[in-house]
Amino acid sequence: MNEVFRYLSLGLLIILNQIMLATNLWAISPDIFLVHTLFFTTFVKKIPNIYFFIFNGFVIDLFFSNISMPYTITYTLIGLYLNFSNLKWIQRSLLEQIILIISVSLFLNIILFLTNDFADGMGARIFINPLLNSIIWSVIFINQRQKWLKNI
Amino acid sequence: MSANILPFQKKLRLAFFSFIVSGALIYSSQNYDLNEKAQRFLVKFLNVPQQFISQVLSEYREFENQKIAELEEEILNLQNKIYENELEIRSLENSRSFNDFNFAMNENSETFVSSFDQMNFTCCNKHRIYINNPDEIEDGIFAVSQGNFVIGKTKIISTDEMEVRLLSDPDEYISIKTTNGFFCIAKGTGKARQISCLNESKAVSYTDGDTFFTTGFDGIYPPGLIVGRLKNISSSQTNLFQQNLEIELFFDPYQSINKKVILHE
Numbered sequence: 001m002n003e004v005f006r007y008l009s010l011g012l013l014i015i016l017n018q019i020m021l022a023t024n025l026w027a028i029s030p031d032i033f034l035v036h037t038l039f040f041t042t043f044v045k046k047i048p049n050i051y052f053f054i055f056n057g058f059v060i061d062l063f064f065s066n067i068s069m070p071y072t073i074t075y076t077l078i079g080l081y082l083n084f085s086n087l088k089w090i091q092r093s094l095l096e097q098i099i100l101i102i103s104v105s106l107f108l109n110i111i112l113f114l115t116n117d118f119a120d121g122m123g124a125r126i127f128i129n130p131l132l133n134s135i136i137w138s139v140i141f142i143n144q145r146q147k148w149l150k151n152i
Numbered sequence: 153m154s155a156n157i158l159p160f161q162k163k164l165r166l167a168f169f170s171f172i173v174s175g176a177l178i179y180s181s182q183n184y185d186l187n188e189k190a191q192r193f194l195v196k197f198l199n200v201p202q203q204f205i206s207q208v209l210s211e212y213r214e215f216e217n218q219k220i221a222e223l224e225e226e227i228l229n230l231q232n233k234i235y236e237n238e239l240e241i242r243s244l245e246n247s248r249s250f251n252d253f254n255f256a257m258n259e260n261s262e263t264f265v266s267s268f269d270q271m272n273f274t275c276c277n278k279h280r281i282y283i284n285n286p287d288e289i290e291d292g293i294f295a296v297s298q299g300n301f302v303i304g305k306t307k308i309i310s311t312d313e314m315e316v317r318l319l320s321d322p323d324e325y326i327s328i329k330t331t332n333g334f335f336c337i338a339k340g341t342g343k344a345r346q347i348s349c350l351n352e353s354k355a356v357s358y359t360d361g362d363t364f365f366t367t368g369f370d371g372i373y374p375p376g377l378i379v380g381r382l383k384n385i386s387s388s389q390t391n392l393f394q395q396n397l398e399i400e401l402f403f404d405p406y407q408s409i410n411k412k413v414i415l416h417e
Contacts, residue, residue: 018194022202050170058177062190068181076174084163 006048009036010056014063021064027125030132033060033071034105037078038137041089042144053079070111074104090148094141098134105130235407242378242402243300245363262286263415265408266313273405277342279304279318281405283413285311295373295416301402302326302366302377303413319347319379319401327369328379328399330362338364338379338399345401347380350394358382364399374416378402 013032020026033056040048057075061068081100082089089097109126112118118125158166181187263283272278281303283296289309296303296316304318317324324340328349334356336349351358362382368375380401388394 014194015198018198050166051173054170054174054177058174058181062181062187063194064191066187068178068187072174072178076170080167080170083166084158086157 006040006052010059014060017064027122028128030136031105031108031129034101034108034133035136037075038101038133038140041082042140047082048079050076050079050083053082065112065116067115069115070108073111074108077107078104090144094138097137097141101134101137102130105133232407235404239299239301239402242363262412264410264412266410268405268408270406273344277322279321279324279340279342279405280307281316281318281408283314283316285309285314289314289415292417293372295377297377297414297416298403298408298411299414300376300378302373302379303403303408305372306415318403318405320345325370326373326379327367328364329367330356330358330364330382332356332358332362334358334362335367336397338397341398345380345404346383347399347401349397349399350388351397358385358397360385 013036017026017032020029020032037053037056053075054072057071057073058068060071060075065071092100106126109129113123113126263286265281266284267282269278269280269282272280288311291309292306294306294314296305302319304316304321304324306314307317308315319326319338319340320343321340322342324347326338326347327335328338329335334351336351338347338349340346341348360382364379364382366373366375366377366379380399382397383400384398386396386398388396
């Protein structure tokens with residue numbers, strides 16, 4: 001995944017997220033930005049620079065949060081974790097990965113709701129979102145596991 | 153994705169700078185109101201395609217509605233045609249000359265169905281249609297038919313309209329017979345297009361599908377008009393010899409509006 005594609009996909013995801021917000025699908029859908037991050041932890045060879053993660057989070061916050069904090073902080077933590085980790089993300093056990101995804105999603109959603117005034121029905125997202133994100137990761141994991149085992 | 157093993161000092165430095173950069177970005181966005189500006193830009197950016205899509209959708213919906221209305225009208229016309237043809241077939245089946253197959257009213261002096269009390273028909277066992285009164289008849293009871301098919305009899309007559317009680321009305325009775333010579337007095341059931349009569353003796357046989365005609369014994373309906381067809385025969389639980397005959401009427405009030413009718417004195 002080259003740089004241009006990375007930024008282009010981010011732009012498209014911003015538009016998609018805005019459409020989901022406008023159609024009230026946002027509350028019951030997985031966090032497409034986190035899923036995007038999960039995708040490039042799986043399919044790229046080199047982890048992007050930590051500052052890329054910070055910039056990514058900051059751009060998302062600019063468009064979808066009243067204060068540039070939830071995504072910026074979460075992405076900073078994700079960037080630090082991925083850059084400092086001694087093990088590759090895909091080398092970790094599924095349980096470990098799911099626990100991390102749920103914790104990050106919960107953390108992100110809690111800050112999102114603390115810093116923004118979303119509609120009441122959106123509160124359900126705090127619980128639905130981590131679940132959906134982990135389900136999506138499980139699907140990727142089950143599909144790609146064999147390929148990873150060959151390459152490791 | 154490869155995992156880089158960084159020395160602890162570099163990790164510490166990187167973490168420190170990361171938080172400094174994050175803090176600086178948060179501070180500058182807060183200071184220059186970047187979030188509000190970015191969100192306004194995004195809404196404006198997506199407004200043009202959104203308007204275009206909603207316009208296309210509304211035009212498509214309008215087109216669909218128009219098409220639906222046309223199809224519904226076509227269905228109604230076809231249903232009307234089917235009903236008229238069905239009556240025509242029944243008439244020919246029973247070797248009757250149907251006086252006039254043209255049901256649509258075309259002359260001012262003709263009597264036709266002007267309205268149908270659908271609400272009382274469906275809810276309250278009151279089966280009525282209304283016909284116009286071109287000859288300004290003042291009183292009397294008349295049998296009403298559509299060609300050779302019995303509809304009912306007049307109940308209340310006013311200067312411009314006559315109320316007709318349908319055969320399916322629970323208060324309506326009619327003397328009927330089959331071609332085999334089975335006679336009975338049928339009563340309205342209160343159900344749409346349905347009358348019933350009881351058979352005390354099984355001397356004369358009858359089967360499902362038999363057509364019933366008026367006998368003329370009641371002095372209101374002229375003999376030989378077509379009433380309906382035997383739809384169901386059920387045995388009484390209390391009387392072994394008694395059977396209940398359900399007769400489906402050929403006249404359909406839902407298809408009757410603006411159809412020509414005949415008054416029989």
